[in-house]
Amino acid sequence: MRNYLEHILENLGQGIVLLDSRNVVTFFNSTVLEMIQPLQATLRTGMMGEVLLNAENYRSPCIEMRDGNIGFLKKLKEKLGLFLNTIVGPHQSPPDIATSFFYADYLEKKISRSFRFSLPDGRTISLTCVPLQDGGWLLTYDDVSTLTRSESNLAQQNSRFDAALNNMPHGLCMFDADTKLILCNASYARMYSLPKTLTRPGTPLTSILTHRRKIGNGPANSARYFDVVAEATLKGTSASQNTLLEDGRVIKIYHTPMHGGGYVATHENVTETVRMSEKLVEHRNELEATVHARTAEIERQAQELERMLDHERGINELQRQFVAMASHEFRTPLAIIDAAAQRLDRKKKDLTPEFASQKIEQIRTSVSRLVDLMESILAEGRLDNGKISIRHEPCALVPLIKKCCDRQAAIRNTHKFLLDIKRLPETIEADHKALEQVITNLLSNAVKYAPAAPDIRIAGWQEGDTVKIAISDKGLGIDEDDIPQLFQRYFRARTSVGIAGTGLGLHLVKHIIELHQGSIEVASVRGSGTTFTITLPVMAGSPSASVSSHIDAA
Numbered sequence: 001m002r003n004y005l006e007h008i009l010e011n012l013g014q015g016i017v018l019l020d021s022r023n024v025v026t027f028f029n030s031t032v033l034e035m036i037q038p039l040q041a042t043l044r045t046g047m048m049g050e051v052l053l054n055a056e057n058y059r060s061p062c063i064e065m066r067d068g069n070i071g072f073l074k075k076l077k078e079k080l081g082l083f084l085n086t087i088v089g090p091h092q093s094p095p096d097i098a099t100s101f102f103y104a105d106y107l108e109k110k111i112s113r114s115f116r117f118s119l120p121d122g123r124t125i126s127l128t129c130v131p132l133q134d135g136g137w138l139l140t141y142d143d144v145s146t147l148t149r150s151e152s153n154l155a156q157q158n159s160r161f162d163a164a165l166n167n168m169p170h171g172l173c174m175f176d177a178d179t180k181l182i183l184c185n186a187s188y189a190r191m192y193s194l195p196k197t198l199t200r201p202g203t204p205l206t207s208i209l210t211h212r213r214k215i216g217n218g219p220a221n222s223a224r225y226f227d228v229v230a231e232a233t234l235k236g237t238s239a240s241q242n243t244l245l246e247d248g249r250v251i252k253i254y255h256t257p258m259h260g261g262g263y264v265a266t267h268e269n270v271t272e273t274v275r276m277s278e279k280l281v282e283h284r285n286e287l288e289a290t291v292h293a294r295t296a297e298i299e300r301q302a303q304e305l306e307r308m309l310d311h312e313r314g315i316n317e318l319q320r321q322f323v324a325m326a327s328h329e330f331r332t333p334l335a336i337i338d339a340a341a342q343r344l345d346r347k348k349k350d351l352t353p354e355f356a357s358q359k360i361e362q363i364r365t366s367v368s369r370l371v372d373l374m375e376s377i378l379a380e381g382r383l384d385n386g387k388i389s390i391r392h393e394p395c396a397l398v399p400l401i402k403k404c405c406d407r408q409a410a411i412r413n414t415h416k417f418l419l420d421i422k423r424l425p426e427t428i429e430a431d432h433k434a435l436e437q438v439i440t441n442l443l444s445n446a447v448k449y450a451p452a453a454p455d456i457r458i459a460g461w462q463e464g465d466t467v468k469i470a471i472s473d474k475g476l477g478i479d480e481d482d483i484p485q486l487f488q489r490y491f492r493a494r495t496s497v498g499i500a501g502t503g504l505g506l507h508l509v510k511h512i513i514e515l516h517q518g519s520i521e522v523a524s525v526r527g528s529g530t531t532f533t534i535t536l537p538v539m540a541g542s543p544s545a546s547v548s549s550h551i552d553a554a
Contacts, residue, residue: 015125015141019049021134035125035141052139116144124148170268177261179205191251191267192217213246220244228255229263242270250274336366365411390515392540395430397421397467401458404439408447414454415447421460424467429540434512441505442471442532449496450475450529465538466518474529483522495526516540 006027009016015032019025025047036043036052043052114128123145130138165172171188175181181203189199192212197203212218219225225243232239238256245251252270257263340359347355398421405417446456453474460469478486482493487510513520516536524530 013143015139017043017049017052017137017139017141019052019137019139021136023049023137025049025052026136032141035119035143049137049139116148170266172264172266174258174264175205175262181205181208182262188267191269217245217247217249220246228253231255232257232263242274334366334370337363340366390431390434390512392429392431394427395432395435396427397424397435397460397469398426400432400436401439401460401469404436404443405458408440408443412447415450415456416454417443418455418457421458421469423461424469425462425538428467428536428538430516430536431512434515435536438509438512438534439469439471441509442534445505446471446473446475446530449473453529462538467536467538469534469536470531472529472531477526477528477530478522478524479526483524486522487520 009027010029012029012031015035016027016029017025017032018027025043025045027045028043033043114126116124116126118124123143126142126144128140128142130140132138165183166186168185168187171185171191173181173184173188181199181201183201184194184199188194189196192208193215194208194211198208198211209218221244228239228241231241232255236257238254240252240254243251243253248271249269250271252268254266254268255263256265340362344351344356344359401419401421405419409415409417443456443458450456450473455474457472458469459472460467462468476495478493478495482491482495485491486493487506489504489507491507510520513534513536517540518534518536520535521533522530523533
């Protein structure tokens with residue numbers, strides 16, 4: 001049996017040395033020989049094993065003591081013997097099995113020691129000294145080079161990991177499935193001003209959040225703080241969200257679930273980034289608004305330019321029409337005057353009063369027509385240049401209207417003027433000459449555009465602080481769609497074809513009336529005549545005058 005046990009020990013990969021109760025070597029296997037080369041004595045059976053128990057006898061550059069110096073084993077054993085002698089007597093074995101077990105248990109727990117030493121070839125040997133029940137020792141030598149290197153590599157990796165973790169600019173934390181802290185780095189603790197007691201493993205997340213709220217850097221919206229957790233859980237992968245803190249900072253949290261529960265989270269302070277982003281968005285919006293406003297302004301200018309070009313083209317066309325019309329209008333009365341003068345010249349020897357009166361009447365009518373044309377053109381020119389001014393002074397309307405009717409009757413004795421103007425006030429504040437031009441123009445139009453209807457009606461009356469004058473004829477009338485354009489410069493209605501005119505009279509009339517803060521209206525049916533109604537304030541600057549002007553301008 002002994003040989004069989006020795007054979008097993010001999011083939012172990014572990015170095016074995018047995019010492020008896022006197023510390024004498026009683027057995028060792030061959031494996032141990034190459035492991036104790038640095039020992040000061042040569043290993044042999046029968047030698048004292050004390051040298052094997054003392055770490056100082058191992059010539060090694062590195063000896064790592066695990067439980068103390070092995071050199072104290074003998075003294076401890078001697079003390080143990082004295083203790084046992086008080087129980088069983090000197091030089092006696094323990095009297096029973098219980099005492100033996102007590103002895104072995106005490107030796108195992110109190111005296112077992114181990115240490116490591118390095119060999120010159122770089123290997124690391126671990127020596128473990130285990131006391132035996134009979135008072136001897138079991139020494140085991142193990143080649144722990146691979147383990148030592150692994151431990152060293154692991155220690156280096158742990159050191160590097162700790163260094164990297166604590167030098168991260170972002171906060172990092174790891175919590176288990178019960179939301180208790182596994183670890184966190186220094187940046188996380190600094191970010192939220194956490195004391196060391198709250199950075200220890202096992203700290204509940206609720207305790208950390210309570211502390212943060214207490215010092216004023218908790219989440220501003222606690223209800224949405226864990227939205228990122230729900231999102232990551234739903235997606236089964238990482239998720240992130242920006243969280244506003246009570247102190248105004250914005251923290252971007254990246255949340256990554258772990259298998260088996262728990263999660264890893266990084267906390268990045270993105271306050272400046274968010275503010276810069278907001279400024280960029282604001283700047284972009286301002287730029288877009290500026291571009292939009294500038295584009296709108298360019299479009300408006302383009303439209304205005306197009307409008308002005310259209311207006312210029314219209315003016316040019318109107319001027320062309322006016323020149324053509326004026327040349328025709330001036331030529332006709334001049335031709336009449338010239339023909340009448342020639343007839344008078346030819347018959348000057350046998351000139352009769354009736355013949356002379358007829359020709360003189362033709363000349364006067366043509367001259368009056370020329371004067372009217374010149375007055376209209378000059379008045380329009382003064383209006384364009386802003387030189388027409390209105391002088392408000394007492395103006396008697398009834399005599400003014402009668403005078404205009406008499407003059408028109410003298411020029412054209414084909415029409416009768418039926419007056420109903422007794423309800424007009426004695427005077428109003430107005431420009432006498434300007435109103436005379438207005439009434440004359442309207443009476444002239446009534447006569448001209450009602451050649452077959454000799455009755456022209458003029459009515460006048462007062463309404464509150466305004467007066468109204470209506471001039472009506474039963475002539476050609478005006479087409480309904482021509483009425484809105486009737487007061488435009490050079491415009492002539494379709495019913496005026498073949499009738500002399502410049503298209504300036506009504507345009508001038510409207511502006512004179514508006515300068516008086518009054519208004520003019522027209523009612524007409526083609527073939528049934530036309531009525532022009534003038535409204536003027538009795539007193540200049542009265543409320544009704546302002547209202548009338550405002551309504552007309554609108």
